[in-house]
């Protein structure tokens with residue numbers, strides 16, 4: 001189920017972040033990372049998408065034998081600059097044991113900045129909108145659940161992009177042991 005919070009203040013920039021985890025306590029890590037984002041200076045989480053279990057996309061393509069990801073998307077409002085937000089999400093990733101080794105390899109936590117208001121920019125460390133979000137169902141589907149009319153600046157409407165994205169996403173049903 002998606003969660004939405006009433007907007008108490010309208011200042012700052014609305015940004016969309018995508019979270020993914022394929023190692024360890026995936027659900028716990030994503031939940032804590034969302035709380036970490038909400039604790040950032042001048043930043044507030046406004047909506048949390050449902051979580052999806054998704055087949056890992058690796059350098060060789062979709063790999064059903066690689067650890068599956070949990071993915072979700074959050075919308076935030078922040079007064080941080082785009083680079084300060086990038087630094088902050090990297091700190092959160094490191095706090096959850098993220099190690100940068102294998103390209104597109106399994107990871108405890110990945111947080112990508114998908115959009116930042118209507119900003120379009122590219123420099124050595126940051127590209128906004130995220131350059132691969134437009135083709136990733138593991139980003140577009142959860143985002144669609146919380147913002148069905150969203151547009152990726154320069155790429156178009158996410159409902160249209162989602163319709164042609166082919167990677168596999170399945171609603172995540174937690175395996176609760178309440179006994």
Ligand SMILES: Nc1ncnc2c1ncn2[C@@H]1O[C@H](COP(=O)(O)OP(=O)(O)OP(=O)(O)O)[C@@H](O)[C@H]1O
Nearest residue numbers: 103104110111112113114125126127128129130132
């Ligand atoms: N919009 C963005 N969000 C997050 N990182 C970005 C963005 N644009 C550029 N980067 C840069 O990409 C670098 C690699 O990021 P990361 O290791 O998370 O990539 P990845 O998750 O493996 O791959 P992908 O970018 O395809 O999701 C980061 O150090 C960061 O400087």
Ligand SMILES: Nc1nc2c(c(=O)[nH]1)N=C(CO)CN2
Nearest residue numbers: 020054055056057069104138
């Ligand atoms: N299913 C899935 N595959 C991925 C993901 C991800 O979040 N989910 N992230 C990647 C690099 O960011 C590479 N591959």
